[in-house]
Amino acid sequence: MIKVSNIERFATHDGPGIRTTVFLKGCPLHCPWCANPETWRLEPVLMHDEKKCVRCHSCQTVCPEGAIDFNPAFVLYSKKCTICGRCVEVCIPEALSVNGKDMTAEEIISEISKDDDYYRNSNGGVTLSGGEPLFQYERVLDLLKNLKEKGYHTALETTGMYSSEKLKQAEKYVDLFLFDFKHVDAGKLKEVTGGDFEVITGNLEYLLKTCQEKVIVRTPVIPDFNSDVIKEIINWAAERKAPEINLLPYHSLGKNKWNDLGRTYSYEKYPMMDKSELSEYAVFGESLGIKVRIGG
């Protein structure tokens, strides 16, 4: 079984053409701006939308583990929660939900195949995202093989945080890597995201050497993290002959999910970044011979 967070059809931001993006569970990093924090853990997670909650306490009443309390707002004792789903069933305003479900590769492909005509007409396909899609390595590798056998264009939206052997195996079944490259400073990267600079850059450099046409480097531009080193990042990628880098302006659209998970979103104070704030980098990239796109 593959642990899936969500399947999004008509995804327009994750590769060429009309695509279906499969968000997979599990991630080795923990970027504090993450837009999909519900994917970090492999296991299903309970989410609670305070805006929808009417504080009827039905969930608390029905919970066999005593994992729910109100003080007066909803509180979840995660350690006690077994994700039995009873609270979700009784929650009339749908404030509670469980994210994460087990699916077989066949089930995933069956969902994907509903839009085959759209992929064909638009040269689109399937993007695996997450989380880190290769976090569930064996099963996802199988899924990739399966997808390739069926002729899908495959894209992998990846952190690069896994062994080079795994990458070498997976590479055969991936048509496009949307490869996250977040920082040029190993210490900062480790400190903020938990990512290992050597591993990530090693993998990226490998891909750029062996199949650079299959790689788009992606950098989320995050205030107080990497927004001051964007030129260095572009430079790094250009030196290694990356054909294209996408700069993704910081957005706070994941904020609600942090709240729903009962966690604090530490980027609250930063306003959403406008694309135009990054336009200077397009010119800069041009001077280095690398295509810089703002947005993904």
Next chain:
Amino acid sequence: MIRSKADGGQNVEVSIKLPSEKTPLQQLEIMEAYSRAYRESEGLDKAFREVNCLKVIFPTLFRSINDEDLIAGRLDFLPIGFGSVTSIGGVGHYCVFNKLREFRDQLDNEEDKKRVDALYEFWMDKDVKAIYCQDVINDTTTGRFIDCKYPYMATARLSGMMLDYSKLMRLGVNGIIELLESKPQNDFIMASIETMKLFKTVIDHQIKLVDKKLSEFKDVQKIKDFTLMKEDLIFIRENKPETFHQALQLFWLYALCAGCINYGRMDVVLGPYLLNDIKKGIIDEAEAYRYLKSLWWLIENRRTTVNGRIIVGGQGRENIEACDLFTKICLRVCRDTRYVEPQFTFRFDKTTDPLLKDMAYECIASGATYPTLYNDDVNVPAVMHAMRVERKIAEQYVPFGCGEFVIQGKSVGTPNTLLNLLKIMQISMNEGIDPMDGIYKGDGVELKPVSEITSFEELYEQYNRLLDHYMDLSVRDQKYSYEVMNKEVSFLFTSILMDDCIERGRALLDGGVEILGGTNETYGNINTSDAFYAIKTLVYDQKKYTLTALQKACLKDFKGYEKMQKDLKNVPKYGNDHHECDEMANMMFEYVAKGISQRGIDAGLGYYLIVISNNQTNTDWGLQTAASLDGRNNGVYMNPANNPQGGAARSGPTAVLNSISRFEAKYHGGSVQNIKFTPRMMHEDKEKVKLLFKTYFEKGGCQLMVTVVDHGVLEDAQKHPEKYPDLIVRVAGYSAIFVNLSRDIQNELLSRTLYD
């Protein structure tokens, strides 16, 4: 005062009509004169009575030409008069009783009010619709249009007539008169000749109105414009049109006199004149743009809300170069004007010039809601099957009003019957009682209590039994509407330009029209199939609840049964590309579509087809429809047209389009679908959205209407209407200024999924 059965709102009226130019007293005198002409013509053939009455209102009711107009012809209508459709007056010799009462309230003289009362009384048994309602409307099954207490509404109207204007162009006024004179003379033919002569007096009157303006103008451009107007009016009075402007002028005046509010394939009619003028250097494209912009304004000013169709493109056109040139200019006008009417409609197929398709896309992306898109690769073969006509005829299909098809110049397809499938379902499950008001509406059909029903098949069969009965009523009343109208009027202006009235020497509904069809508007189709699917899933597959328990909760509007309602809502819904659920919708669609169609054939109609169109009746009827087992609450809007219930589509636009394209177009007479995108998506993901549409159409999508609106804008417009005077949205079969819509309809629009 005794009220007529036909008294009450009779049509969807969002756009506010321009008030008559005449003083109330003048209006009263005209209505009295009309009534007198009617009375004095009793004993004459209906055709002569009609023309005598028409002489009272034409040219009198034409109002002065606006300084900015480039085409002459603005027409008022009064609560009493002659017409075809309820959007501008009424049907045949009509009295719009509620409007007459409103008119009465404007008068301050008691004597004058009594004169109005006398008119009201006089028309009570003479208004064509009232005659029909008297026989058809009852207290249990059948409401008048629009009275939403019933599962079924019936009306007499002649909606959607799109005339053969090419014939008018080809022959000119005199040519038509000569043609009529060449035929064996009977009352209809002789009255038609009189009608065409009356048309000449309308032209004469316009010339006088132009002269009046010319004597006032100082501006050189205006003098030039009005001089051309005058010259062309004089020309078309005696000759076939030769220029684009003359053709436009002739078409427009005739459409006004015929009471037609859908215009049809204007590229076919006018395109050749346009191209010819441009080739000869008579006008340039900029000048043509001005004329068309003026036409757009004239149509907008008629305020016919759900009509005003101008159709371009598609199969079955001869001079494609000319038609496409016309289309190109219309697209520019449409984008620049952003009016709710004309409902600009673009037919296309695989061979359509990609440049035109791109222009159409840009126009939609700009937020104009137009053009609405019709896929000829699907629709032409579908019309061949549905109307049982050959390709050449099917190619001349045109959607009118909210999306019903007719054949231009050849068929009548007025939707005089309307079914609320959801109400029928509820009545079928409640021993004939409508849970909304507790009134028995089962009309004698044997219906078991749900406690005695033991299988899904039995439940479904019971629903179909009641539906069959209502379909029987529908076809009977549709046919009867033609009988009543035919007994009273000849629709002379319309008959003259409809095949094959002149050849046969018979009025439109007297055996004149080549194809006497008809349509039945069905509502709540998706709520019904979703409800059946939910019952099947929860009662018979999962065995989570009994049917009796579900029914009990539903009758209580789910008060105290919220958990059950949540379960009902969580059963997969149409619009999410869920195979079994969509199959249920398709099975039920085919049952009603084939049921109506076969009844039409058996009754001898050219065709009788369901249309899954919509104006705002899904909301109006929903307000008076009880809670349903798709989890919908009491009094909530029903699903719009062929779309999912608001909020039910949660799987993205490809999923909704896949669901929507599942119904085979060959079984219906028009089905419309809306989709809502943000400007961001329409612009930044332009190529992907284009490919989305392309794929949908290749998969069998017959039609699409697109609203482009940003997040939060509709919500803000509810709060601050003054900030959004020109925010256009697609309601379903028509577009409207959002802030002019009622709150309920605004809420229904808000509930629809917005794709970003």
